[in-house]
Amino acid sequence: MAQETETTVGPPRGAGVTGNRISARIAAVSPSVTLAVDAKAKALQAQGESVIGFGAGEPDFPTPEAVVAAAEAACRDPRNHRYTPTAGLPELREAIAIKTGRDSGLEVTPGQVLVTNGGKQAVANTFAVLCDPGDEVLVPAPYWTTYPESIALAGGVPVAVATDAASGFRVSVEQLEAARTPRTKVLLFVSPSNPTGAVYPKGEIEAIGRWAAEHGIWVVTDEIYEHLVYGGAEFHSMPVLVPELADSCVVVNGVAKTYAMTGWRVGWMLGPTDVIAAATNLQSHETSNVANVSQRAALAAVSGDLSAVAMMRTAFDRRRLTIHRMLNEIDGVECLLPEGAFYVFPSVTGIYGRELRGRIPTSSAELAELAIEEAKVAVVPGEAFGSPGYFRLSYALGDDDLVEGVSRLARLFAGG
Ligand SMILES: Cc1ncc(COP(=O)(O)O)c(C=O)c1O
Numbered sequence: 367m368a369q370e371t372e373t374t375v376g377p378p379r380g381a382g383v384t385g386n387r388i389s390a391r392i393a394a395v396s397p398s399v400t401l402a403v404d405a406k407a408k409a410l411q412a413q414g415e416s417v418i419g420f421g422a423g424e425p426d427f428p429t430p431e432a433v434v435a436a437a438e439a440a441c442r443d444p445r446n447h448r449y450t451p452t453a454g455l456p457e458l459r460e461a462i463a464i465k466t467g468r469d470s471g472l473e474v475t476p477g478q479v480l481v482t483n484g485g486k487q488a489v490a491n492t493f494a495v496l497c498d499p500g501d502e503v504l505v506p507a508p509y510w511t512t513y514p515e516s517i518a519l520a521g522g523v524p525v526a527v528a529t530d531a532a533s534g535f536r537v538s539v540e541q542l543e544a545a546r547t548p549r550t551k552v553l554l555f556v557s558p559s560n561p562t563g564a565v566y567p568k569g570e571i572e573a574i575g576r577w578a579a580e581h582g583i584w585v586v587t588d589e590i591y592e593h594l595v596y597g598g599a600e601f602h603s604m605p606v607l608v609p610e611l612a613d614s615c616v617v618v619n620g621v622a623k624t625y626a627m628t629g630w631r632v633g634w635m636l637g638p639t640d641v642i643a644a645a646t647n648l649q650s651h652e653t654s655n656v657a658n659v660s661q662r663a664a665l666a667a668v669s670g671d672l673s674a675v676a677m678m679r680t681a682f683d684r685r686r687l688t689i690h691r692m693l694n695e696i697d698g699v700e701c702l703l704p705e706g707a708f709y710v711f712p713s714v715t716g717i718y719g720r721e722l723r724g725r726i727p728t729s730s731a732e733l734a735e736l737a738i739e740e741a742k743v744a745v746v747p748g749e750a751f752g753s754p755g756y757f758r759l760s761y762a763l764g765d766d767d768l769v770e771g772v773s774r775l776a777r778l779f780a781g782g
Contacts, residue, residue: 393513399750400758403734407744417565418771420429420759421622421744423560424628425708427681429663430674435623436666437659446658452650453642454481454634455658458665462634465668469592470603472617472636480642481656481664482649485590485620485633490516490585491645492616492635493552497522501551505587508711508751508758510560510588511545526752531702531713535562536570539577552584555604558591561751561758562711563686563704567601568607575608585611588618590633591707593675596683599705607617613638623677623707623752632656675692682708685761685768693759711748715755717779730754741774 403421410417424753428434440446451461459476468471482488489512497503499521507526514524527545529535542553555574557566558568566574578585585604592601605615620633635645655661688705689710693701698716718728723740727733734747734757761768 380676381412384682391519393593396511399511400746403738403744403746410738410742417738417742417743417744418767418774419763420761420771421746422762423709423760425623425626425678425762426764427626427674427678428669429627429630430625433627433663433666437630437663440662446662448653448658450658452655453646454656455661455665456477458661458668461665461669462636466617466636469672470589470601471606472603474636477639478636478642480635480645480649481661482620482633482635483653483656484617484631485588485622486512487649487653488618488633488635489586489588489618490519492618492637492641493517493520493522493646495641495644496520496552496584496616498551501548502547502549503554504545504550504583505551505554505752506556508559508561508753508756509554510534510556511750513554514681514752516569517554520746522552525550528684528753530753531700534702535559535564536566537549537574538570539573540578542574545722546581546583550581550583551695552586554586554588555579556588556591558594558599558601558704558706560591560707561709561746561748562702563707563709565595565601565705568600568602571602571604572607575604575611579608579610579614580612585615586618587615590618590620590623592619593624593672594679594682594708594725595706596679596686597705598640601706603657616641621664621667626674626678627667629664630660630663632660643715649737681765682761685763685765686710688765689759689761689768689772692769692776696772696776698779704724708760710759710761711753711756712759713755714757720779720781722778722781730756733757737775737778741778743771743778745775 407417407419445697459479462479463474463476493516497520502523502525503517505524507528517524605611616637621627690703692714693699699712701712730747731749737743746758749755
């Protein structure tokens with residue numbers, strides 16, 4: 367896995383560090399390639415370039431009005447101007463417990479909820495609490511770029527389990543079993559997946575959960591895309607299907623994707639009370655409480671209905687079908703139809719070796735560089751997710767921009 371993470375684009379681990387000014391632990395962290403791609407696109411835009419950004423993993427819709435109104439009111443309430451309990455506003459913890467029962471069927475108490483600064487902090491807290499040095503965490507690849515970094519920062523060892531388009535980017539019990547060692551402590555599971563949009567069917571989730579329970583392996587399951595499934599695909603929560611995991615499972619979730627609230631920074635982790643208590647203790651020294659105005663906004667979001675996400679889902683579904691069709695029309699590109707989240711993960715190896723604008727790209731990272739420089743189209747290369755040979759494109763952007771962006775790629779890859 368050390369080798370896997372070294373395939374991420376960006377500076378090699380520890381690059382540019384001299385002497386011991388920066389700790390080895392932090393110097394080893396790779397920058398977030400997805401955020402870097404987005405920053406590059408925005409910088410070009412600021413220079414007046416017409417850039418189409420498929421890089422960012424965020425809905426292009428505004429946060430629902432009722433949520434914004436709740437935040438406005440919260441600003442004026444002095445109760446929100448003060449420190450509040452680290453684990454989250456009691457009303458919000460309760461609302462998250464109720465929402466979880468409503469949406470996934472998992473029954474948790476408010477004491478099993480820790481409100482965090484986005485799902486990202488929930489991921490970091492979880493691995494910090496679960497990993498001792500050398501503990502191995504199985505991470506199906508392609509993986510969201512933050513998982514291996516959080517695991518490594520916690521002293522754990524991320525072990526990539528490779529999947530590809532042939533298996534629908536879904537890992538099997540046989541693969542997990544082959545990767546299991548006496549040091550395996552945790553399995554990271556995410557469905558719908560970032561970056562592939564894969565959604566595991568119920569039977570596969572059950573089988574994987576049973577395997578983990580049987581071997582005493584913890585499951586960290588990331589449910590942040592629970593409401594974004596299309597066609598006949600269905601979301602299922604692993605600890606609901608496999609109740610034996612109740613005492614060895616942490617669920618990560620948040621408001622970012624469901625309510626178009628990426629900037630508000632509210633997520634949560636759900637788990638056994640000892641894990642939640644330990645994570646709360648950790649968070650109390652790191653970030654204290656999540657900003658109260660954001661918590662009040664999240665309270666309005668999770669206590670309300672799901673009409674906003676239903677509207678977004680309709681738009682994403684339409685874009686999903688368009689981008690899938692258009693990408694497959696490009697000679698050299700092959701794209702599976704994703705069933706969830708808002709990403710496609712096409713293979714681009716068929717483009718390698720072509721002369722494009724005087725260059726002959728031989729990797730997805732080089733192709734992505736060409737795309738931004740020559741076509742002003744931002745995509746994230748598969749290297750960022752431990753799977754070279756692919757691009758990740760987010761289709762959470764306007765329909766017209768989507769068509770224009772893929773058309774530009776088609777022209778570029780045709781040598782135009
Ligand atoms: C799979 C997955 N989990 C968690 C997150 C974290 O989201 P946030 O920290 O914005 O709540 C993201 C964001 O891109 C994600 O894709």
